[in-house]
Amino acid sequence: MNLPPGPKGYPLLRNVLEPRGDAVGYFTKCVREYGDVVFLRFLGVPMCFVNRPEYIESVLVTQSANFEKSKDYRALRRVLGNGLLTSEGEFWRRQRKLVQPAFHQQRIAAYAEVMVEFTRRMLTTWTDGQELDVHEAMMRLTLDIVAKTLFDTDVSQEAGDVTAALDVLMGKFMRQAGFAFLLPKFVPIPTTSRLQRAVKQLDKVIYGIIRQRRASGQMSGDLLSVMLQAQDDEGIGMTDRQLHDEVMTLFLAGHETTANVLTWTWLLLGRHPEAAEKLRRELSVVLGGRTPTPGDLPRLVYTDMVLREAMRLYPPVWIIGRRALAPFRLGEYELPADTNVLMSQLILHKDARFFPDPDAFDPERWNASDPRSGALPRFAYFPFGGGPRVCIGAGFAMMEAALLLATIAQHFQVDLVPGQTVEMLPSVTLRPKSGIRVKVKSR
Numbered sequence: 001m002n003l004p005p006g007p008k009g010y011p012l013l014r015n016v017l018e019p020r021g022d023a024v025g026y027f028t029k030c031v032r033e034y035g036d037v038v039f040l041r042f043l044g045v046p047m048c049f050v051n052r053p054e055y056i057e058s059v060l061v062t063q064s065a066n067f068e069k070s071k072d073y074r075a076l077r078r079v080l081g082n083g084l085l086t087s088e089g090e091f092w093r094r095q096r097k098l099v100q101p102a103f104h105q106q107r108i109a110a111y112a113e114v115m116v117e118f119t120r121r122m123l124t125t126w127t128d129g130q131e132l133d134v135h136e137a138m139m140r141l142t143l144d145i146v147a148k149t150l151f152d153t154d155v156s157q158e159a160g161d162v163t164a165a166l167d168v169l170m171g172k173f174m175r176q177a178g179f180a181f182l183l184p185k186f187v188p189i190p191t192t193s194r195l196q197r198a199v200k201q202l203d204k205v206i207y208g209i210i211r212q213r214r215a216s217g218q219m220s221g222d223l224l225s226v227m228l229q230a231q232d233d234e235g236i237g238m239t240d241r242q243l244h245d246e247v248m249t250l251f252l253a254g255h256e257t258t259a260n261v262l263t264w265t266w267l268l269l270g271r272h273p274e275a276a277e278k279l280r281r282e283l284s285v286v287l288g289g290r291t292p293t294p295g296d297l298p299r300l301v302y303t304d305m306v307l308r309e310a311m312r313l314y315p316p317v318w319i320i321g322r323r324a325l326a327p328f329r330l331g332e333y334e335l336p337a338d339t340n341v342l343m344s345q346l347i348l349h350k351d352a353r354f355f356p357d358p359d360a361f362d363p364e365r366w367n368a369s370d371p372r373s374g375a376l377p378r379f380a381y382f383p384f385g386g387g388p389r390v391c392i393g394a395g396f397a398m399m400e401a402a403l404l405l406a407t408i409a410q411h412f413q414v415d416l417v418p419g420q421t422v423e424m425l426p427s428v429t430l431r432p433k434s435g436i437r438v439k440v441k442s443r
């Protein structure tokens with residue numbers, strides 16, 4: 001077997017698996033030293049880092065039938081159940097078909113009003129000169145929006161419980177993901193009573209909402225109604241359990257990611273006042289003080305470029321993993337079955353071969369007339385993954401991020417509080433380690 005090169009000996013557990021270790025640094029060092037495909041065994045488990053767009057396309061698209069999600073997703077499964085993010089095979093295919101209609105373009109456009117309305121509501125609580133943690137504010141806002149669009153419910157009363165439970169889940173997740181890589185499938189992943197309590201608490205809220213909705217028979221236009229009415233070719237819908245798992249998945253997948261895009265965008269705009277000014281000018285020309293609608297988005301070109309560039313430098317999902325079912329090839333290399341393939345947006349998005357001056361925040365590189373944007377290979381930029389398992393919420397997320405950014409930037413200038421160091425925490429998603437302090441000035 002022509003295995004790719006890679007380090008001999010075992011890397012430290014915390015280098016590879018723990019967010020507080022330096023997984024990103026280790027991955028970067030490996031690809032620098034050994035090239036775009038790096039093979040290593042980690043306590044016997046074959047692993048492969050892949051850092052070349054065509055090979056990423058090969059794993060996610062061309063050879064996707066030979067891959068399932070990597071073992072670390074097992075840890076997520078115990079929280080999310082068997083929802084879209086974590087399920088496999090025929091079960092996943094059926095669920096994807098059932099859930100897909102909830103994400104059709106027209107359907108999500110109907111949520112624009114909720115998004116803008118909730119943002120305006122948040123802005124009424126902001127005062128001129130106030131200091132706040134913008135990450136916390138974005139998390140709260142996107143949580144409220146996902147709850148409203150999912151089940152037409154204001155989670156304000158339960159939001160405290162829900163966010164606390166989510167925090168516990170997320171905090172515990174990476175540790176568990178580490179174990180999940182190493183343990184054989186039949187060995188249960190260790191858990192804690194705190195985690196179980198948090199899961200139970202969320203379950204209670206979600207089952208409560210599903211039962212109430214079934215009992216009342218009232219169908220509003222929310223995502224839950226669409227999923228409740230969805231049927232497969234045989235006319236069979238989802239069970240309560242399946243609905244619960246999909247709702248939980250959308251709840252979790254659908255808010256922290258978008259909150260992070262916005263948080264990092266505020267950091268970048270704060271550091272680049274000229275870009276913030278250009279954004280403000282675009283908003284003023286296109287909207288003239290009006291509330292943005294989905295119809296405005298095609299003309300908010302710079303807004304879109306800013307968001308894309310923020311997702312390049314700070315991809316909310318910073319790594320994707322797959323496990324090979326059978327031996328496979330990547331170019332000249334042959335790799336064994338059971339290999340866990342890791343592909344990192346965070347590393348590839350900063351590769352100078354594809355992004356000249358990669359650390360610079362330069363939204364113009366996404367300008368359609370800029371030669372750099374045309375020259376980009378597919379999968380050099382993949383914030384939403386790709387292939388059959390591509391993010392189902394990409395359209396929802398991009399619309400939400402643009403509407404929220406436009407609404408906030410129209411009314412407030414967001415300046416960074418000087419003297420703080422902002423560090424990335426690559427957990428399940430890429431978030432700032434200790435929030436980002438800003439001072440907001442009304443316009």
Ligand code: HEM
Pocket residue numbers: 069084085086096249250253254255257258261315316317320321382383384385386388389390391392393394396397398
């Ligand atoms: C900027 C925000 C977002 C980013 C960067 C993002 C990124 C991703 C990525 C990279 C994947 C693929 C994971 C893999 O291949 O292993 C994914 C899958 C998924 N995302 Fe998103 N996501 C975002 C927002 C959302 C939103 C708003 C929702 C729902 C409301 C959502 C729901 C999902 C679901 C259900 C999947 C699993 C799809 C499947 O396997 O069929 N995401 N997301």
